[in-house]
Amino acid sequence: MPLYHTEDQAMLADTVTGFMADEGAIKQQLRHFRDMNCQDGFGHALWKQFAEMGLTGMLAAEADGGLAMGHVEAGIVLREIGRNLTPSPFLTTSVMGVTALGGASDDLRGRWLPGVLAGDSVLAMAIDEGPKHRPERIACKAEKAGNGFRLQGRKAFVVQGASADAIIVAARTSGSDSDVDGITLFAVPKDAAGVSHENLRLVDSAMASNVTFDNVELDGDCVIGEVDGGRALLNKVINAGRIGAAAELTGVGQGAFDITTAYLKTRKQFGQLIGEFQALQHRAAHLYSELEIAEAAVIKAQQLLDGGSERADLMVSVAKAKAAKACNLSVREGVQMHGGVGMTDEFDIGLYMKRDRSLAEFMGDQYYHAERVAQLSGY
Amino acid sequence: MSDLDAFRAEIRAWLEENCPAEMREPVSDDGDICWGGRNFQFKNEAQKTWMDRCAAKGYTVPDWPKPYGGAGMSPAEAKIWREECGRINARLPLSSFGIWMLGPALLKFGTEEQKVHYLNQIARGEIRWCQGYSEPGSGSDLVSLQTFGEDKGDHWVVNGQKIWTSYADKADWIFCLVRTDKTNKYQGISFLLFDMMTPGVTTKPIKLISGNSPFCETFFDNVVVPKTQIVGELNRGWDVAKYLLGHEREMISGAGGGDRLNAIGAVVARNGLEDPILRAELAQFDVDALAYACMGEKFLDEAKVGRGHPAQPNMIKYVGTELNKRRHELLMAAGGATALEWDSERTNGGSPSRSWLRTKANSIEGGTSEVMLNVVAKRILELPGA
Numbered sequence: 001m002p003l004y005h006t007e008d009q010a011m012l013a014d015t016v017t018g019f020m021a022d023e024g025a026i027k028q029q030l031r032h033f034r035d036m037n038c039q040d041g042f043g044h045a046l047w048k049q050f051a052e053m054g055l056t057g058m059l060a061a062e063a064d065g066g067l068a069m070g071h072v073e074a075g076i077v078l079r080e081i082g083r084n085l086t087p088s089p090f091l092t093t094s095v096m097g098v099t100a101l102g103g104a105s106d107d108l109r110g111r112w113l114p115g116v117l118a119g120d121s122v123l124a125m126a127i128d129e130g131p132k133h134r135p136e137r138i139a140c141k142a143e144k145a146g147n148g149f150r151l152q153g154r155k156a157f158v159v160q161g162a163s164a165d166a167i168i169v170a171a172r173t174s175g176s177d178s179d180v181d182g183i184t185l186f187a188v189p190k191d192a193a194g195v196s197h198e199n200l201r202l203v204d205s206a207m208a209s210n211v212t213f214d215n216v217e218l219d220g221d222c223v224i225g226e227v228d229g230g231r232a233l234l235n236k237v238i239n240a241g242r243i244g245a246a247a248e249l250t251g252v253g254q255g256a257f258d259i260t261t262a263y264l265k266t267r268k269q270f271g272q273l274i275g276e277f278q279a280l281q282h283r284a285a286h287l288y289s290e291l292e293i294a295e296a297a298v299i300k301a302q303q304l305l306d307g308g309s310e311r312a313d314l315m316v317s318v319a320k321a322k323a324a325k326a327c328n329l330s331v332r333e334g335v336q337m338h339g340g341v342g343m344t345d346e347f348d349i350g351l352y353m354k355r356d357r358s359l360a361e362f363m364g365d366q367y368y369h370a371e372r373v374a375q376l377s378g379y
Numbered sequence: 380m381s382d383l384d385a386f387r388a389e390i391r392a393w394l395e396e397n398c399p400a401e402m403r404e405p406v407s408d409d410g411d412i413c414w415g416g417r418n419f420q421f422k423n424e425a426q427k428t429w430m431d432r433c434a435a436k437g438y439t440v441p442d443w444p445k446p447y448g449g450a451g452m453s454p455a456e457a458k459i460w461r462e463e464c465g466r467i468n469a470r471l472p473l474s475s476f477g478i479w480m481l482g483p484a485l486l487k488f489g490t491e492e493q494k495v496h497y498l499n500q501i502a503r504g505e506i507r508w509c510q511g512y513s514e515p516g517s518g519s520d521l522v523s524l525q526t527f528g529e530d531k532g533d534h535w536v537v538n539g540q541k542i543w544t545s546y547a548d549k550a551d552w553i554f555c556l557v558r559t560d561k562t563n564k565y566q567g568i569s570f571l572l573f574d575m576m577t578p579g580v581t582t583k584p585i586k587l588i589s590g591n592s593p594f595c596e597t598f599f600d601n602v603v604v605p606k607t608q609i610v611g612e613l614n615r616g617w618d619v620a621k622y623l624l625g626h627e628r629e630m631i632s633g634a635g636g637g638d639r640l641n642a643i644g645a646v647v648a649r650n651g652l653e654d655p656i657l658r659a660e661l662a663q664f665d666v667d668a669l670a671y672a673c674m675g676e677k678f679l680d681e682a683k684v685g686r687g688h689p690a691q692p693n694m695i696k697y698v699g700t701e702l703n704k705r706r707h708e709l710l711m712a713a714g715g716a717t718a719l720e721w722d723s724e725r726t727n728g729g730s731p732s733r734s735w736l737r738t739k740a741n742s743i744e745g746g747t748s749e750v751m752l753n754v755v756a757k758r759i760l761e762l763p764g765a
């Protein structure tokens with residue numbers, strides 16, 4: 001398969017790019033909801049529009065009313081979300097959440113998917129338990145109790161956790177913290193007794209929650225997939241999150257790059273455009289190269305994931321690490337090349353820097369993924 | 380089964396039957412590369428067999444049209460060919476400046492007669508070409524070149540000097556940039572082809588820091604070149620030269636495939652990897668190398684269907700060569716004192732250190748990294764004044 005978009009994908013990209021430039025722009029979305037101190041951290045009206053375009057159910061099966069598309073298509077949307085810094089539940093709900101529900105019973109899908117597809121509800125993912133991404137270690141426990149389970153523990157960095165209609169929780173149902181097996185996924189409803197949130201605003205204005213589950217009673221039919229056998233599905237969900245975050249990072253990097261090169265063509269010092277200085281030209285050209293490479297790695301990993309390739313795990317980590325490196329370079333160079341105005345809240349470049357930092361952390365930073373590349377390569 | 384699946388099966392079966400076992404071993408030094416040409420010494424029988432079998436099917440230049448010695452493969456078929464060769468680690472049956480550089484330029488700018496004549500010779504490995512671009516005073520600023528061809532009716536008489544001419548002492552013919560109009564800088568250069576045995580052509584090898592002498596100073600003293608041996612129009616050789624440079628840069632970038640796209644951590648770790656900081660650097664390198672391999676694949680996919688920015692080879696060349704230098708720095712570090720051995724048998728005559736030194740030329744030959752960045756800034760980013 002060639003490493004560029006098919007005609008259908010290119011058409012989707014056209015539509016989404018135009019739509020997001022109009023409706024998802026920084027002023028309408030990010031700044032608007034930040035400045036009103038919105039506790040959801042995103043706009044419900046735009047989420048509804050996503051649903052009308054079919055985007056919320058892109059990855060859901062046709063039988064469930066979805067579009068049965070893949071990670072390449074989801075990545076097209078995420079890139080534009082990144083480019084416009086649009087606060088959106090798309091990654092956690094429509095990419096990770098829908099992937100998780102793909103492994104759920106008909107009943108459970110029937111309970112949660114229609115709301116997602118209609119743009120009425122959002123899902124959150126509760127996987128990590130500390131400040132760093134360490135899905136290998138899961139201590140949050142779910143013990144058998146009657147016909148169901150009792151959930152006990154904490155989850156950290158649950159993006160939009162306090163606004164979600166259901167939280168998908170990876171919990172331990174047997175074994176010890178670092179065991180591969182013994183993991184079960186649950187769909188925990190918002191109003192379950194014993195769920196409490198420490199709802200926090202992050203550096204990029206997104207909302208994330210540290211969630212405590214205090215003896216939360218769950219029916220057996222909250223279980224997604226198999227009891228104790230949830231690791232494979234969890235890995236699928238995590239991979240979807242990683243490649244999604246990587247795609248979004250390429251959009252953030254590109255957005256920062258575009259406004260920076262535009263600035264180089266307008267700002268004058270020493271009687272000339274600063275874009276004429278070779279010191280800046282070379283750095284801009286280098287940055288361009290890194291962004292192009294990251295984009296290539298991302299589309300490759302998307303295709304491998306969609307094709308079910310055994311190289312997908314490795315390439316997803318390559319893509320996440322590379323996208324993080326390139327995007328980080330883009331926002332750092334962006335602020336620097338803007339000079340003093342780059343430090344102001346009025347200019348957008350600083351917003352890109354904040355978003356990059358958050359996305360870099362989400363589902364594993366570049367160090368985590370470089371380590372994983374080493375391990376998967378056998379060293 | 381789709382047509383492409385059937386094609387893949389056919390290629391796989393053909394390779395299984397025709398690629399000799401020796402030609403599936405990794406290339407360990409320049410002697411393992413088959414350059415072809417009038418005076419080429421094949422390292423062994425297998426090398427010649429492999430080249431001849433491929434040439435007979437057009438596989439030395441799979442995507443060139445059949446009348447010119449190729450196999451006429453579509454982009455998708457050529458990709459399958461590369462993938463299937465990669466699968467069994469088949470060596471390239473034939474490598475040459477003719478295939479990488481002159482061929483694409485002739486396909487675009489040559490007359491029908493030139494194409495039939497020269498391209499078939501290249502495809503069969505009969506004629507080995509060298510590149511006469513650089514001069515002592517004209518490196519990055521190539522367009523300032525001075526070698527002059529005086530118009531003598533049905534031929535030119537060429538005088539001047541070239542430098543850094545790779546394999547000039549081994550090549551049969553040269554493609555050469557010659558000034559044919561001193562009053563016009565860009566539109567005063569012609570792209571000429573001539574035999575290195577023509578009276579008046581002499582070469583003098585230059586020794587590199589690697590200890591090898593793969594390139595030469597090349598002198599032209601009243602060299603007669605018939606007017607039929609020009610590619611493109613008179614005084615419009617710069618267009619041909621630039622087009623060819625795009626292909627040269629693509630080739631030097633390593634994006635087309637082979638060892639340069641591989642990760643190295645696992646290979647290094649086979650001999651033990653005790654230093655955690657080196658391991659971390661290898662992991663970071665592998666991330667970059669594996670991502671770059673995707674870029675190479677994407678670049679080729681796009682180029683074959685005419686997508687992608689025309690100046691993209693400059694970017695690819697910059698990244699690929701800088702990465703290759705980093706690769707060899709890491710290999711030297713991992714090799715420790717053993718990698719320092721200059722002529723021992725166990726290092727195959729100092730292969731690690733000589734290769735390491737050779738890679739330093741990657742970001743100079745075919746246009747330096749700084750020049751690549753200039754071109755990207757100007758043509759792709761459209762920055763002012765670049």
Ligand SMILES: Cc1cc2nc3c(=O)[nH]c(=O)nc-3n(C[C@H](O)[C@H](O)[C@H](O)COP(=O)(O)OP(=O)(O)OC[C@H]3O[C@@H](n4cnc5c(N)ncnc54)[C@H](O)[C@@H]3O)c2cc1C
Pocket residue numbers: 267268269270274277279280336337338339340341343
């Ligand atoms: C937090 C903060 C506090 C400050 N406090 C004060 C203060 O108290 N008093 C005061 O007077 N000023 C203050 N400044 C201003 C500061 O000195 C300027 O921001 C600085 O000199 C850069 O100028 P500029 O912002 O106009 O950027 P520009 O000069 O427009 O630079 C933009 C970009 O172009 C690059 N560039 C410019 N010229 C060249 C060149 N010739 N070659 C290569 N690259 C070039 C720059 O390096 C930069 O990356 C402050 C700035 C900040 C951010």
Ligand SMILES: Cc1cc2nc3c(=O)[nH]c(=O)nc-3n(C[C@H](O)[C@H](O)[C@H](O)COP(=O)(O)OP(=O)(O)OC[C@H]3O[C@@H](n4cnc5c(N)ncnc54)[C@H](O)[C@@H]3O)c2cc1C
Pocket residue numbers: 509510511512513514517518519520542543544545546594740743744745746747748749750753
């Ligand atoms: C191994 C090898 C094989 C070669 N094979 C061939 C061959 O077969 N045929 C052939 O014709 N040539 C060949 N060359 C020559 C090669 O193309 C030149 O070396 C190259 O173009 C650079 O020219 P130069 O060596 O004169 O360096 P210079 O142009 O003098 O450059 C010196 C330094 O200045 C920098 N520089 C120059 N201009 C600028 C600028 N505008 N902005 C910023 N920095 C700049 C360069 O990047 C470099 O770092 C080969 C070179 C090598 C090393």
